[in-house]
Amino acid sequence: MSSMPEPAHGSRPTLEAVAARAGVSRATVSRVVNGGAGVRQALVEKVREAVEELGYVPNHAARTLVTRRNGAVAVIIAEPEFRVFSDPFFEQQVRGISRELTAHDTQLVLLWVEGPGDYERIGRYLGGGHVDGALAFSVHNDDELPSIIRRAQVPAVFGGRPGWPGATAGLAVPYVDCDNRGGAREAVRHLLSLGRERVAHIAGPHDQTSAMDRLDGYRDVLLDAGPGLIAQGDFTEESGARAMAELLEQRPDLDAVFTANDLMASGALRVLRERGLRVPEDVALVGFDDMTSIAEATDPPLTTVRQDIEGMGRLMVRLLMRVLNADEAEPGAGSTPGSVITPTELVRRASA
Amino acid sequence: MSSMPEPAHGSRPTLEAVAARAGVSRATVSRVVNGGAGVRQALVEKVREAVEELGYVPNHAARTLVTRRNGAVAVIIAEPEFRVFSDPFFEQQVRGISRELTAHDTQLVLLWVEGPGDYERIGRYLGGGHVDGALAFSVHNDDELPSIIRRAQVPAVFGGRPGWPGATAGLAVPYVDCDNRGGAREAVRHLLSLGRERVAHIAGPHDQTSAMDRLDGYRDVLLDAGPGLIAQGDFTEESGARAMAELLEQRPDLDAVFTANDLMASGALRVLRERGLRVPEDVALVGFDDMTSIAEATDPPLTTVRQDIEGMGRLMVRLLMRVLNADEAEPGAGSTPGSVITPTELVRRASA
Known part of the structure; x- marks a missing residue:
């Protein structure tokens, strides 16, 4: 790590600095940073070298305004912290979600809900454009979470069949549940x-x-x-x-x-x-x-x-990715994939 | 919840719509949404009513570019998910952090590290301007996390005395530990x-x-x-x-x-x-x-x-808030508050 270039304190290297170092235009750097489409391979390599040398980190807050993708998904457990950490159900579901998000190179950020006072803040966070989507579980029927997610207009998939009033009316709410x-x-x-x-x-x-x-x-x-x-x-x-x-x-x-x-x-x-x-x-x-x-x-x-809890977590991610990709192909099309019900199986041990 | 105004699908209410509804300028709406300084109380109320009626959520991705505050802090546990959820140490530390962040009306987003492959993604997330700061704990001496946090230029406080090479040289790294x-x-x-x-x-x-x-x-x-x-x-x-x-x-x-x-x-x-x-x-x-x-x-x-694990979590948040507030008062001043070592106490039960 000691060989890493150390940016001067307080000055994050800019797109301009990368452009100057690589000897290309700002627009070229921007295209390379956003995937490199339409840029000659030789230039792509020059820019990548400059990015590496300067330790440039793209400003995703700015990128978000253009591409509307953050590479991050919020996992929201509608339970207080003591239950999140003590009920092994959540551990298993989060494990499945975590592995599948990693496979999609997407950062998992975990949120939970201590009480009703948390919802306004969570709404602000979701509405703030920091995540591409949300996976919510353990939602109770009178929970404010679904309407907060809806108002923030963040694509979401629910763990467990929604039971709140109006959940099935109007827009379909994609969810994963077992039988x-x-x-x-x-x-x-x-x-x-x-x-x-x-x-x-x-x-x-x-x-x-x-x-x-x-x-x-x-x-x-x-x-x-x-x-x-x-x-x-x-x-x-x-x-x-x-x-x-x-x-x-x-x-x-x-x-x-x-x-x-x-x-x-x-x-x-x-x-x-x-x-x-x-x-x-x-x-x-x-x-x-x-x-x-x-x-x-x-x-x-x-x-x-x-019930296959870990597998259900994976399925939630796949459903969400389908929503996000459909949205990217045709913004606002709001394609809603169907929900998934997974089978259960009786496992006989000694207690019955 | 059924009385909440429902924005039309695909169209998040805009600042312009709020301005039109309130009969004020865009600039006034923007000032109110960002705290209301310098706006007459009567106008503040008009704007707030319009915000409520339209279900307007400020676009924090855009705001971030101006105010550089997201109202969110990342808590990064440098351990895989199975340890995060099974070791009660993390639960207690996160509990203290969660309560203190809530007291500062700041959203906690929890991240963890399954393996070295996760670091690039975490670096992108931290560098992307989605959080105001980071609290990192269970960092191992050869961990890439500190250098990733440094490159992303996100203010951070560590849980546990840093032991990685060069941690104490140059910039001081604020941390909270017990004796x-x-x-x-x-x-x-x-x-x-x-x-x-x-x-x-x-x-x-x-x-x-x-x-x-x-x-x-x-x-x-x-x-x-x-x-x-x-x-x-x-x-x-x-x-x-x-x-x-x-x-x-x-x-x-x-x-x-x-x-x-x-x-x-x-x-x-x-x-x-x-x-x-x-x-x-x-x-x-x-x-x-x-x-x-x-x-x-x-x-x-x-x-x-x-050791007072929950209290140490709270102290980490307070240290971070001090860094953030100092930075806001004088950007780039980089004031680094001292680290804190908390006392320990022998608790006698029956095993010795």
Whole structure:
């Protein structure tokens, strides 16, 4: 690194300086910096040498005004920082997104939302022309995020089926989701196939479509589940433990539980063990997600519904790139690619 | 949200449209959008109403060229995504940074580094005028990141004392760190005060100053520690387990271990338990960091050297804001505030 040319403090090398060093016009430098189309190879090389020698960094803020491409995409998780860093779901989804953006030579910038006060600032950032697009996930139904993204006119792809009012009216909102309802049905059918008769459900938050679709899948199979068999969680481990305690209070005779995610299953498992109930002998347990860091680590290992979280992250990037490329070919055409629903799969381990 | 005015698809409301609606000149709108200095209150209100009605979002890419402020700061963790999301150290530091940036109405955008191939892209992003400054941490001594930040001429504050060649020569590099060496000395002295005679050390990576300073602190107290008492880790839990196994192989007579962070202490503890060694009766154990999610959860709870990680994150933001404000008052003055070393404190729990 010590051999790198050191620009004088306070003076970033200019396009003019590069042009002078290379002995070409400003326009030629500009064309080379923006891809080199229509410039003779010999000149391209001269300019590249000068760029290297001077340590010139193109001013993308200025370029943005012309090309409208920044080479950066915002990933927005509509959850506070403590959940972003503690829920392995986000890690897996971000991993898929990160790898796919890297494959497209695009910089990932991660944002999250501590509270409603953050939205104005996020709107300013998105509207400021710093990113070419946005990938948003864990959006709740009453979230301001979708309308803020819309007002900033930043192309976006959502992770999870949008459930906010008007989401499906007018402009289609591209999203990637898994077959939440079908996966839930398979989980419950599996528990019934084991001879279980009182299958409870720990549901996720009411304001997220993934949770509601899984609840619907449970209800599809168990039209008459009976009272006291559904408890409310919020996708955190703690809420799974609390909901399990409630269920045991109301229905000490339950013999199976399907939880809307693995993290809540892990909390439920802890409570079952504390009460001296054996899994799966006394209570069979099925989760959702197949977060292997959880599902393989629990004792017993968790039977769960697998969704390809990392792959869904990759798909979100590919959808967004399709929107961006269509827009570049025909500005304002606003081509909206279809959304994608990925299949789920029951993964049998020891808990059911 | 349904009451929000919906701009026609493809046409972001312009400054001109706001000016027409408010019945003022473009220049007046521009002044109001940029803070309103020198504009009569009645006009400010008219413009704000028009901005609201039209859902106008100022084009910050254009503004950046004039004001050179984006209201966004990049936080760059020089580690791959799996470490960013699994090491609670980063969560705590990011939490402090996030809260302090929010207090300054500044958007945090998080970036990380999967590999050397990412640096060129990150350099382009930083040089592109999308952020006002950068906070970088977990920078390794041979990291390209500092020189990339320097070339992009983005004001930066580092988390941890810079150890790369030439870091202290020439321009001062502002950083925030804790008293790593003093804290390590206190940990080792504590173990000696308990009557321990063969105190081992599990060190962190050779290319990070925090790890080297802690090793130096250990050596300050134990000039003649004896052979086979120092093992190498890399700050991950797995490496702590591996290093502990090595130490027991070389020195089955050891009676205490000081590890360079809590995560490695947790790995070491697992190996000690597997070998049937009691903590602290057979082997006393002291960590570093006081990551409460680890230190309070281990069995027995971990005695450790506390550093105020969240507070250090806040301090990094304050230092950066001082650099930015000084620069705005007198562009190019390049005032560099001093770095900050925060104190550490031994927290006694049950492991030593």
